[in-house]
Amino acid sequence: MxxxxxxxxxxxxxxEAEPSFDVFDVPYEDNWMILDAINHIKDQxxxxxxxxxxxxxxxxxxxxxxxxxxxxLTCATYVxxxxxxxxxxxxxxxFPVVRDLVTDIQDFMVKLQRVKPWIIREEEKPLAEGxxxxxxxxxxxxxxxxxxxxxxxxxxxxxxxxxxxxxxxxAAIALAQRxxxxxxxxxxxxxxxxxxxxxxxxxxxxxxxxxxVCPKKVDPAGAIQRYKLDATxxxxxxxxxxxxxx
Amino acid sequence: MRTVNHDVLLIGGxxxxxxxxxxxxxxxxxxxxxxxxxxxxxRSHTVxxxxxxxxxxxxxxxxxxxxxxxxxxxxxxxxxxxxxLFVREATEEMLRLEHxxxxxxxxxxxxxxxRPFGGMKTERTWFAADKxxxxxxxxxFQTTLKYPPISRYDEWFVTKLLVExxxxxxxxxxxxxxxxxxxxxxxxxxxxxxxGGKIYPFxxxxxxxxxxxxxxxxxxxxxxxxxxxxxxxxxxxxxxxxLITEAARAEGGWLVNKEGYRYLQDYNLGTPExxxxxxxxxxxxxxxxxxxxxxELKKGRTAETRHGHVVHLDVRHLGQRTIDEKIPFVRELxxxxxxxxxxxxxIPVRPVVHYMMGGIHTDLDxxxxxxxxxxxxxxxxxxxxxxxRLGSNSLTELLVFGARAGAAAARHAADAPAPSQSVxxxxxxxxxxxQERFLDNRGGRERMANLRKxxxxxxxxxxxxxxxxxxxxxxxxxVQELKERFHDVALEDPSLTxxxxxxxxxxxxxxxxxxxxxxxxxxxxxxxxxxxxxxxxPERDDREQPAHSLAYATTGAPRIDYLPVTxxxxxxxxxxxxxxxxxxxxxxxxxxxxEDGGNQE
Numbered sequence: 097m098x099x100x101x102x103x104x105x106x107x108x109x110x111x112e113a114e115p116s117f118d119v120f121d122v123p124y125e126d127n128w129m130i131l132d133a134i135n136h137i138k139d140q141x142x143x144x145x146x147x148x149x150x151x152x153x154x155x156x157x158x159x160x161x162x163x164x165x166x167x168x169l170t171c172a173t174y175v176x177x178x179x180x181x182x183x184x185x186x187x188x189x190x191f192p193v194v195r196d197l198v199t200d201i202q203d204f205m206v207k208l209q210r211v212k213p214w215i216i217r218e219e220e221k222p223l224a225e226g227x228x229x230x231x232x233x234x235x236x237x238x239x240x241x242x243x244x245x246x247x248x249x250x251x252x253x254x255x256x257x258x259x260x261x262x263x264x265x266x267a268a269i270a271l272a273q274r275x276x277x278x279x280x281x282x283x284x285x286x287x288x289x290x291x292x293x294x295x296x297x298x299x300x301x302x303x304x305x306x307x308x309v310c311p312k313k314v315d316p317a318g319a320i321q322r323y324k325l326d327a328t329x330x331x332x333x334x335x336x337x338x339x340x341x342x
Numbered sequence: 343m344r345t346v347n348h349d350v351l352l353i354g355g356x357x358x359x360x361x362x363x364x365x366x367x368x369x370x371x372x373x374x375x376x377x378x379x380x381x382x383x384x385r386s387h388t389v390x391x392x393x394x395x396x397x398x399x400x401x402x403x404x405x406x407x408x409x410x411x412x413x414x415x416x417x418x419x420x421x422x423x424x425x426x427l428f429v430r431e432a433t434e435e436m437l438r439l440e441h442x443x444x445x446x447x448x449x450x451x452x453x454x455x456x457r458p459f460g461g462m463k464t465e466r467t468w469f470a471a472d473k474x475x476x477x478x479x480x481x482x483f484q485t486t487l488k489y490p491p492i493s494r495y496d497e498w499f500v501t502k503l504l505v506e507x508x509x510x511x512x513x514x515x516x517x518x519x520x521x522x523x524x525x526x527x528x529x530x531x532x533x534x535x536x537x538g539g540k541i542y543p544f545x546x547x548x549x550x551x552x553x554x555x556x557x558x559x560x561x562x563x564x565x566x567x568x569x570x571x572x573x574x575x576x577x578x579x580x581x582x583x584x585l586i587t588e589a590a591r592a593e594g595g596w597l598v599n600k601e602g603y604r605y606l607q608d609y610n611l612g613t614p615e616x617x618x619x620x621x622x623x624x625x626x627x628x629x630x631x632x633x634x635x636x637x638e639l640k641k642g643r644t645a646e647t648r649h650g651h652v653v654h655l656d657v658r659h660l661g662q663r664t665i666d667e668k669i670p671f672v673r674e675l676x677x678x679x680x681x682x683x684x685x686x687x688x689i690p691v692r693p694v695v696h697y698m699m700g701g702i703h704t705d706l707d708x709x710x711x712x713x714x715x716x717x718x719x720x721x722x723x724x725x726x727x728x729x730x731r732l733g734s735n736s737l738t739e740l741l742v743f744g745a746r747a748g749a750a751a752a753r754h755a756a757d758a759p760a761p762s763q764s765v766x767x768x769x770x771x772x773x774x775x776x777q778e779r780f781l782d783n784r785g786g787r788e789r790m791a792n793l794r795k796x797x798x799x800x801x802x803x804x805x806x807x808x809x810x811x812x813x814x815x816x817x818x819x820x821v822q823e824l825k826e827r828f829h830d831v832a833l834e835d836p837s838l839t840x841x842x843x844x845x846x847x848x849x850x851x852x853x854x855x856x857x858x859x860x861x862x863x864x865x866x867x868x869x870x871x872x873x874x875x876x877x878x879x880p881e882r883d884d885r886e887q888p889a890h891s892l893a894y895a896t897t898g899a900p901r902i903d904y905l906p907v908t909x910x911x912x913x914x915x916x917x918x919x920x921x922x923x924x925x926x927x928x929x930x931x932x933x934x935x936x937e938d939g940g941n942q943e
Contacts, residue, residue, distance in 0.1 A: 229452030
């Protein structure tokens with residue numbers, strides 16, 4: 097059986113002041129993902145290794161880690177694709193580390209709630225009147241942004257978030273746009289107010305690292321650029337046509 | 343131990359738990375609601391559901407037709423009052439989710455699209471491409487964020503229900519980030535912690551599906567109902583067990599053996615047609631399709647791979663456009679995890695453990711026999727799924743019964759007395775148990791991963807697609823042995839900070855209890871029905887009224903009782919698939935007629 101050296105960042109705050117690497121020699125098969133290698137370590141070598149995982153099919157968003165410096169879903173990254181090793185596994189960049197490979201994502205949870213990611217309407221239609229009509233084309237307008245699995249890879253890749261923790265961040269903006277662009281929603285103004293409270297967004301260039309690492313092709317960078325355009329139009333309208341509600 | 347107080351406590355933050363939380367908040371905004379889950383809600387296993395959710399919406403469909411499909415699909419073990427209520431409330435619940443933003447796939451005119459599904463006589467499955475569960479879960483989760491009375495306790499692992507004088511008054515939980523033990527006191531508790539597919543080695547279920555809620559309720563004295571009925575989905579990818587949705591067959595995919603032959607025609611499931619035919623062939627029910635695989639295996643007509651025997655799911659004739667539009671996730675999963683493109687290649691598949699029809703015994707409001715304890719979703723058994731769940735009924739079930747349990751728990755909380763402070767003594771006992779039993783336990787010799795593997799292999803051998811008395815008996819003995827060996831488990835991690843070794847141990851303890859209930863219930867049921875096939879009792883027992891099994895925890899083997907199935911309008915009959923239902927033989931409009939024929943709404 098083939099084997100590969102895996103360097104795992106360990107951090108046990110109760111006993112260690114600084115994180116350090118443990119190295120494991122892990123046997124693997126050609127169909128193993130990085131997560132399988134980490135599970136092998138936990139099951140057979142060191143039961144104290146801590147990390148999150150659940151679905152092992154790339155949809156729950158739990159198992160994002162830095163692998164050789166890049167943010168990836170470890171359940172969707174083959175060992176074979178990061179050879180010859182050593183393979184370096186670290187917690188996602190940009191978040192406080194709770195322990196080992198477990199990060200604290202509470203900051204995102206708060207920001208997600210702030211962008212009001214739910215349908216906002218002035219008047220709710222009674223259920224007896226059936227569904228809101230939405231054509232396949234209207235669905236297509238926001239569908240891409242609805243595919244976000246909250247895996248946090250985009251935050252780990254984002255150069256702005258790293259420098260400015262106040263920045264609301266790629267996924268939360270994409271999810272705000274997911275609702276802004278939904279034909280059933282009327283909450284765009286409320287969300288634009290939230291998004292414009294902080295200027296971190298204007299620091300975001302077309303670099304688009306967030307979209308490159310996104311495992312679900314959500315394209316948060318596109319959402320941000322689209323937001324900037326919309327906000328600029330809103331601003332011009334408010335200056336040039338102050339009588340007109342935006 | 344710290345104590346927090348709420349009116350209603352939800353254990354589990356998947357689809358059922360979130361729907362229930364909203365129901366409580368809407369029923370009575372005065373009530374404070376806690377959602378405690380061992381994972382962030384959006385990680386819950388609802389996220390993995392693919393194909394769709396059933397509810398009558400098309401004018402040519404009827405509630406009775408949905409009820410009949412469900413009851414015959416469940417091999418007449420469903421409670422028919424529950425099914426009638428379920429189909430009646432399903433559409434409104436699905437519409438509510440539409441109003442909450444779920445991105446349902448649409449028809450060109452903007453109305454909600456539907457697709458056929460296995461065992462359903464007409465198209466009634468709503469879908470969001472083939473990520474229906476993902477979209478439902480995120481729509482529900484994001485919607486809960488607008489309700490101030492809902493507090494979340496993310497990554498809190500519940501280890502015990504607090505029950506005193508027959509009343510459930512809260513739970514004990516470990517906050518994973520800090521290791522702190524908390525008592526969460528509440529007037530009503532709703533268990534929504536999902537199923538326990540991880541008692542088997544090969545499953546579509548996420549790693550987190552360890553039957554925690556079932557085990558907690560079982561140990562607290564609630565009976566587990568119909569646990570012997572475990573659904574094998576016919577199409578899982580070998581090695582990973584990743585689900586290839588039934589929607590692949592609903593859109594026209596074929597199942598073929600190694601000779602390229604559509605073998606389902608040999609199993610009383612109809613004759614092959616180029617286009618999908620409802621309730622026929624590939625659109626038969628899951629139990630029958632998985633059992634047909636075993637038939638092919640015995641005949642030597644399955645293909646052998648390094649990960650065991652497979653048949654093939656062929657969707658190539660659908661073309662890239664349909665595949666990308668209707669089942670894009672199937673293509674994504676195949677390309678990522680099998681390195682094949684289903685546009686050009688056949689998909690290797692084999693039956694895989696997918697869903698537990700059984701669960702905590704509840705009434706139509708999700709109430710369990712323990713006052714103040716409710717349950718909904720896969721963890722519960724109402725029962726609408728009987729001996730075999732139809733695909734696309736479980737997502738709808740978690741909405742309908744999540745909402746009902748939430749409303750009932752809110753009513754109960756408004757009248758129930760505040761939790762007695764004396765239950766806190768139980769909490770302190772549990773805190774001490776966790777410390778002594780796990781955190782301070784050193785020198786054990788049994789590796790957890792090995793115990794878990796032995797358990798899973800035992801379940802596959804003893805309680806797989808086909809069972810008999812000798813292997814079931816051997817299975818019960820083996821699980822008893824594993825429970826004893828669990829006391830000698832090797833633990834190395836005394837840390838309080840995100841101790842996943844402790845979590846793994848607690849999960850293994852739960853798996854052992856759930857497995858025990860499955861084996862003993864299966865041993866006691868001396869007939870074959872739906873997903874429970876006994877080679878030593880190959881026929882369904884129609885001499886008596888069908889009955890649910892109820893497994894009660896004791897200090898030894900579980901006690902198994904029975905409860906008659908509620909029959910309203912559809913007396914037990916033969917399950918017929920693959921035959922055109924003529925007007926005279928149509929069980930909905932003909933031989934077993936409902937009183938009012940059509941759509942009741």
